[in-house]
Amino acid sequence: MVASPRLLPIDMEYLQQVLVELLEIPSPSGRTDHVQQYVGERLDALGVPFSVTRRGAINARLAGPRDDGADRAVVVHTDTIGCLVKSLKPNGRLELTPVGTHSARFSEGAHVWIFTDELDRVITGQVLPLKASGHRYNDGVDLQGVGWGLVEARVDEDVTDAAGLRKLGIDVGDFVALLPSPQVTPSGYVKSRHLDDKAGVAAVLAAFKAVIDAGITPPVTAHLLVTTTEEVGHGASHGLDQDVAEIVSVDAAVCAPGQQSDERAATVAMGDGTGPFDYHLTRKLAGLAAEHGVDVRRDVFDFYRSDVAAALEAGVHARVALLGFGVDATHGHERTHLTGLHNLAQLVSLYLQSELVFPEWDAEPEGELADFPSLAVQPATEEGPSDGPIGLD
Template identity: 50%
Template sequence: MPRLNIDTEYLKDTLAELLSIASPSGYTDTIVRAAVTELRRLGLETQITRRGAIRARIPGKQQQPARAMIAHLDTLGAQVKALKENGRLELVPIGHWSARFAEGARCTIFTERGAYRGTILPLKASGHTFGDEVDELPVGWRYVELRVDAMATRPRDLERLGFSVGDIVAIDPQPEFIDNGFIVSRHLDDKAGVAVLFAAIEALQREKPELPVDTLFLFSIAEEVGNGGSSILTHDIASMITIDNGTTAPGQNSSEFGVTISMADQTGPFDWHLTNKLVRLCKEHDIRYQKDVFRYYRSDSAAALEAGADVRTALATFGVDASHGYERIHLHALRSLAELATAYVTSPVEIQRDANPAGSLLGFPSQPMEDAAPTNSDPSDPMI
């Protein structure tokens, strides 16, 4: 079946809407409600777990072996560690990101009495006061503080306003959608991945191809703190593709264009058969792609496997420059990834044995072990 046409305007509009909703890990109820509303508008039945992870299913010709695609709704953020004597807030990060990218960020603090605005600043923020000491201050969360836009000069003032230890801080995304296709924003990891899945769902619901098996679209809410995909899979899911960001940086093979297929991350190789199927689909459907291996990276796939799920996993990504900072992507990668998603869910199931959790060797796949055939057939070649 030819790849489905992706509505890129819908994809961009969806991404913009997702970016407008604050959703640091631990504070995701609002974005869960928004995502479920859109999934239902698209005609999908949804289930929401106790904490808010989402399952949406498109039925296929047969129920098993079901497929899944997953992206995460939560983002990086911060949390109040202490109310400081100067009326400012000490912070710790939510998720793993450098305080270098927090300096100067505008943000929202969610307290029991409502939301306040503020700015994360280095401890020595005034050049007129500290001179060169501003540049000499080390980088780290101990060296920044949150200045609240409210009348507060001491801890008692903060308490009176409703601030307390543990309050969640959401960092402004500051998105820019540029006419040449580039998109710059915080939190593209992984709201761009969520937008990709919504665009794929929209294409599937519009074109209505027959899917060979049930396909679940999963949305986790705690990937940035390490346990996103650990408790959302159903027993019938045999394979799961994670949609997340690729690391476009020196020494990496990722790109802001096309699909970047991760062959491995810090938890080890992804499933050989599922990953190579994605590569073949890219070739068959003329989708630009490249492969990469990530050193300091884990995803919903790792969380699912560590929780004991016996599923084949793969990671398909959109290349992000400056991941976990001021991120940049290109619409070409998002469209390509959505095209691959539709190609995958409409493709035949190759390992039917995966419908059962266990069995004999009958139908069990194999990996090539023979020596590669020589490319030069000249009998005079001494290497033959």
């Protein structure tokens, strides 16, 4: 018999340490080897076995009591938005192109690291608008528009032309990482670039740690898939175990006018730009939170996709859902709160202790229609009660 899920202590000192250390490792999509090494070391310390795919995704495994049947997966990503060098400019500065979807508005003023092909060498710099001096352009500084063609990276070296940049070892296609400048305030707010999704990684690792520290064997084998290309749309398109019946992605939840997400709460997303998430799994997650007093908000996101979108597009055969931590100014000057990360870690730990939504049905990839779990009866309307099952005459 499966024990009922219970609230577990979350090691917030561990969560905060992992979060800050993750943030300090630059990892724009396409250059994530270092951050994946760090995550692997953390998994080793927890005693969680894992493998690494050719493309660098990590698939860890917290074993349940059964070797057969279906598994579940929690998915996070370590890659972040960033830039590539698009061209070496005649003035000795760099034209940039974005990696992932983000506005040049929030890169203006960012300190950056430029990674050359010489592995041990990093060149510093800063992103500036083309009209950066008020003493030169006066009101022109404010009248300049927003766009990647209107900013450039100033390199912190004695260089005034393209030839000088090449002499430094800089070339087109080099990665440019926007430095995060993380800060945890006395009131518990976490301010940094790239909280998406490094705060999610830290919260999920803390949730797995809580289950392990409590000596709990989860009723269902749980995989932790750590992807490296979510920001460019590939996400969980590969690396998932074939036996996975449920996938819960963990990512930033949008705090903005018209949204219910909150920095101090976890979020159960009911849908995003790719459509609604699984009816039964989303409501199970919301129910676990309500039953155990975890502060959770339901939300729907318009201009948003996560790892599970790529998994579905790749043809994965599983129920999918999305949990989040509230983030203000996503893909900009981001901010969340430790309380929200605590709520998220608690909800993930509850989910890891629970059975599948439909353990008998979902144990196999397919079955008979008569056994299919569904909202079996059409709800009553003003015209009267339904006379039959949904979709059947």
